[in-house]
Amino acid sequence: MDSQVHSKTSTLADDVFDQLRTAIVKGELAPGTKVNEPQLSKQYGISRGPLREAIRRLEGCKLVEIKPNIGAKVISLNKVQVIEIYEIRESLEGLACQLAAVNATAEDCNKLRDLLTHHEQQIQSENGRLYYQKEGDLDFHYLIVQLSANTRLFDILCGELYHLLRLYRCQTSSAPSRPVQAFKEHHQIVDALEARDGELAELLMRRHIASARQTLISQLSETNQ
Amino acid sequence: MDSQVHSKTSTLADDVFDQLRTAIVKGELAPGTKVNEPQLSKQYGISRGPLREAIRRLEGCKLVEIKPNIGAKVISLNKVQVIEIYEIRESLEGLACQLAAVNATAEDCNKLRDLLTHHEQQIQSENGRLYYQKEGDLDFHYLIVQLSANTRLFDILCGELYHLLRLYRCQTSSAPSRPVQAFKEHHQIVDALEARDGELAELLMRRHIASARQTLISQLSETNQ
DNA sequence: TATCAATATATTGTTGACAATTTCTATGAC
DNA sequence: GTCATAGAAATTGTCAACAATATATTGATA
Numbered sequence: 001m002d003s004q005v006h007s008k009t010s011t012l013a014d015d016v017f018d019q020l021r022t023a024i025v026k027g028e029l030a031p032g033t034k035v036n037e038p039q040l041s042k043q044y045g046i047s048r049g050p051l052r053e054a055i056r057r058l059e060g061c062k063l064v065e066i067k068p069n070i071g072a073k074v075i076s077l078n079k080v081q082v083i084e085i086y087e088i089r090e091s092l093e094g095l096a097c098q099l100a101a102v103n104a105t106a107e108d109c110n111k112l113r114d115l116l117t118h119h120e121q122q123i124q125s126e127n128g129r130l131y132y133q134k135e136g137d138l139d140f141h142y143l144i145v146q147l148s149a150n151t152r153l154f155d156i157l158c159g160e161l162y163h164l165l166r167l168y169r170c171q172t173s174s175a176p177s178r179p180v181q182a183f184k185e186h187h188q189i190v191d192a193l194e195a196r197d198g199e200l201a202e203l204l205m206r207r208h209i210a211s212a213r214q215t216l217i218s219q220l221s222e223t224n225q
Numbered sequence: 226m227d228s229q230v231h232s233k234t235s236t237l238a239d240d241v242f243d244q245l246r247t248a249i250v251k252g253e254l255a256p257g258t259k260v261n262e263p264q265l266s267k268q269y270g271i272s273r274g275p276l277r278e279a280i281r282r283l284e285g286c287k288l289v290e291i292k293p294n295i296g297a298k299v300i301s302l303n304k305v306q307v308i309e310i311y312e313i314r315e316s317l318e319g320l321a322c323q324l325a326a327v328n329a330t331a332e333d334c335n336k337l338r339d340l341l342t343h344h345e346q347q348i349q350s351e352n353g354r355l356y357y358q359k360e361g362d363l364d365f366h367y368l369i370v371q372l373s374a375n376t377r378l379f380d381i382l383c384g385e386l387y388h389l390l391r392l393y394r395c396q397t398s399s400a401p402s403r404p405v406q407a408f409k410e411h412h413q414i415v416d417a418l419e420a421r422d423g424e425l426a427e428l429l430m431r432r433h434i435a436s437a438r439q440t441l442i443s444q445l446s447e448t449n450q
Numbered sequence: 451t452a453t454c455a456a457t458a459t460a461t462t463g464t465t466g467a468c469a470a471t472t473t474c475t476a477t478g479a480c
Numbered sequence: 481g482t483c484a485t486a487g488a489a490a491t492t493g494t495c496a497a498c499a500a501t502a503t504a505t506t507g508a509t510a
Contacts, residue, residue: 053281060285084377095316152309
């Protein structure tokens with residue numbers, strides 16, 4: 001029964017990769033931070049071998065940049081790069097809506113409604129507002145991408161781009177700046193999905209993300225990071 | 226002058242990563258192949274340390290899959306996954322055209338024309354036909370993505386998805402099946418770019434890729450790989 | 451002959467040591 | 481005080497050895 005009690009299901013490199021990635025995405029390892037191997041190997045209680053493997057994997061994910069003989073640095077995004085990501089999001093999440101409109105069941109749509117209702121409740125209280133702004137927005141988008149049933153699309157958006165946006169939000173301590181409007185738009189998108197109107201859902205989603213991008217661009221002209 | 230003659234500009238792990246990635250994308254390391262560490266470390270004349278780092282980086286790029294205590298395997302795509310990629314291409318290359326229409330200079334458009342003319346000449350001879358089908362098609366798309374000036378878009382398409390398509394073409398020994406029609410469509414896209422009509426360029430590109438996807442889907446119903 | 455267990459071999463995972471390079475520090479010249 | 485240089489310290493790159501696990505082989509049994 002417990003025949004695989006002896007075999008480990010993960011390696012040290014895998015574990016540390018997960019921890020490092022989480023630390024980077026959550027901002028605990030701030031963008032631009034140098035990755036110090038002796039320090040981290042002590043901190044995680046492992047030798048430098050598996051640690052370096054984890055760092056190389058992060059390099060493959062483009063979460064750190066390695067320069068020979070110098071070391072790895074946590075990536076840091078400037079506003080131009082974030083705007084690039086928003087352009088891609090607009091395109092890809094439009095696709096996600098199109099596909100989701102075909103796949104989503106009534107149950108799926110209810111789930112989306114529940115999520116929005118829950119966010120609405122959270123947004124009432126001031127601390128909840130913070131919660132919604134920080135994570136809730138992406139939760140909604142996350143679910144829709146799942147409904148697209150396109151695995152690679154999911155990987156690109158939920159496994160890469162959303163991580164980077166979280167990173168950037170930590171980096172700049174910024175939150176989505178139009179939560180109430182966004183909330184309304186989210187409901188409209190679910191309306192379209194329920195009506196199985198993929199074209200409309202795509203249009204609304206693209207417009208939704210384009211608005212957020214516009215907000216970012218206007219911020220760009222103010223400060224210059 | 227030659228003060229940096231002593232410092233290496235790349236590590237063994239970097240070099241081997243490049244070689245392995247090329248080998249995978251070119252099909253020399255066939256999809257599904259097990260990555261044998263002792264064998265490869267002998268072949269490249271390095272120890273297993275940097276080799277494993279290179280493999281971990283490939284894992285980050287999703288070109289190999291590693292199972293603990295078992296090893297790495299070169300990824301292999303099935304048709305469903307390729308169709309997923311085509312869906313994403315349709316979306317992202319539409320975006321690329323939109324952006325390229327804004328950025329492309331007259332010179333850039335001439336470059337695109339030259340490329341197509343060159344392909345036209347190649348396509349005359351039978352062996353050239355093979356060349357065009359194998360690489361020429363992607364060359365055209367590559368250039369347009371460059372003109373989009375969106376660095377991350379370039380990374381996703383040219384640094385990931387095109388690699389995977391090459392991989393798949395090697396895997397199945399298949400070539401794009403509608404080269405003449407594609408050729409015509411390419412010219413139409415350049416027409417739109419020259420006219421600075423981003424909307425039209427996007428429409429044409431999306432239709433162009435959608436056609437290729439349709440061809441794939443009809444092949445899917447015949448054989449089942 | 452097929453199946454299972456025990457052993458042997460090969461492969462992967464991990465570590466610590468050493469070499470190569472960079473970064474920090476202190477000394478001295480101007 | 482600033483700058484350059486030489487040496488010291490720290491960090492990265494590489495390797496070989498060992499431990500842990502998986503795979504292959506052998507032989508015994510039904």
